[in-house]
Amino acid sequence: MEACAPLVDLPEVGVKYEVELPDGARQIGVRRADEGGWWVSVDGGAERLVQGTKVGTAEWLLTQEGVTRKHAVYLDGEHVYAQHQGHAVRGTVIDPRGAALAAGSASTAGEVSTPMPGVVVRVLVAEGDSVTEGQVLLVVEAMKMENEYTAAIDGTVATVHVAAGETVEANTVLVSITPS
């Protein structure tokens, strides 16, 4: 799951998590709020603004409708540990798209693509190169800024789809990496 990492499309679009706790299953939609915090919906209900932060290893302070409450929660992969009124709580938090993907083809796992149109300035790797997580693969200029695209996983470059000087559309796959 970690090799396929980011499952967040645009933070503004949001993710719907399936949260399973001892008192039942809930679908919790989360998307980032421009004013800070998140817009959260529970089981398809109306979104509400939730703001706050993690304050300790296993502690969050969240404010909704002007009321701030503490939640003793710790996330370890898909596993959730919490404490509520003294009770130890265990459960899971799953992004159903990630689960489907993990079950699906591995070939999409190492794709690097652009969120917006731009021009490829420099290509720093070639097919067959070994790359490591965090390694810069290419540089794309967009909005008058240079954007470095790095590998999120260790692997081998399978295909470089673009060349320096090429104009690219949004959502173009630039490089495909086979995870090692």
Add this chain to the structure above:
Amino acid sequence: MNLRPFKRVLVANRGEIAVRVIRGCHERGIEAVAVYSDADANALHVRVADAAYRIGPAASAESYLRADVILDVARRAGCDAIHPGYGFLSENAGFAQQVLDAGLVWIGPPPASIDAMGEKTAARRRMSAAGVPVVPGTTEPVSDPAEVVRIASEIGLPVMLKAAAGGGGKGMRRVDRAEDLANALASAQSEARKSFGDDSVYVEKFVVGPRHIEIQVLADGHGNVVHLFERDCSIQRRHQKVVEEAPSPALPEKTRQEMAAAACRAAEAVGYVGAGTCEFLLGADGAFHFLEMNTRLQVEHPITEMITGVDLVQAQLRVAAGERLWFEQSELARTGHAIELRIYAEDASSGFRPAPGPLHGYREPTGPWVRVDSGVVEGMEVPIHYDPMIAKLVVWGVDRQQAIDRAGRALRHYHVVGTHTSIPFFLALFEDPDFRAGEYDTGFISPEWLEAHLSAPGGLEGEAIAAAIAAFERDSRAAVGTDEAAEAGSAWKRAHRWSTYRRWA
């Protein structure tokens, strides 16, 4: 009289009691040396000691029970005394003798006293001879099932079968019907063999509606013995104490005096030196009977400290150094009420099944007259190799009601994430009107009580939202490949920084 103050003590234990003893040593300007197994390499007791030595792999038998290794550490570390804590080697007369033979001070009673009280049937005989009432039963161990049946019909069912070399609730079986005796004997023997290396069992009458009440005694090496009142330890599960309070809510003053006098007689009868505890059963009929004497410091000693103002670990150190008791019985008084709750890594809703695990979140409660004796810190894993007690929550109040309210508040402020604990059980216990009224005996925590009082956690929407937000933040960070600093700022900036952005079809 020779005073022999020591400079460096080896604390032959682990967890909360090792930390407790180290604190006592440091308060008296004595250096403390810790020992640790591989499972405890980063433990709290190792961190607070002046120096620490590895004694073996995780299993107790290969570490904390290795008398030879521990003595070797004492020599190498230049220790002049050893404090054994409770459990492990603390009531091992052979080890105590080895410590003395090595020329070190043993912070505990003489080996002969340990022996006198260690074998329970011998202890019963001795107490009887000293005029201390004992629970009717055998004065010799029995192993013949036919003999057990005969004795049981003589003293009357129900009976308790108990390990003669035992303690801590292990190797005990209650038997109500004669046809169950043979079976119960076999399993008590087997448990005794495993826990104590000795399968001798004895038979005692089962006292109905009993309260477990113990008296703390303190004796110096000059023949002076005092008592520091009682502790009521009747709230138990699997014969192990989980709640203790001092004073007992159910002890008439006259009975208190009689029990305390009996405890002092018991200590004198075995030439006791140091801190020890005489355990009694108080029947519903108001009569009390000697159960056993623990020739060491007890887990629940803090509640006695809270009501008397006497630091028992410091007292042990002073007595062991040869000091004469510095107070008379008449100077000892008790004030207020103290309660101890043993915080175990256990799942009360699954029959108190031990549930060691990670302490992802851990923060002890504190505040006025709230004391937590623990050996754990946040981030640790509760080891599977030892007793699953994480900490002792101890509170004092001006009266029992305040102590109960204070303990309830402290429980609600006890932050533990990652591991089941006995906290929800205690919260339920504190709601029980019988407990609040002080009306309970050792049979209080029955399966029926648990069924009726323990609830499953509910109302977890807030936690579900926090968990989803936590997942969202983690997944966003992975997408961006940067830290929180990158999250701040405009959407354009964020888009710019998405160097490993992916879109899933």
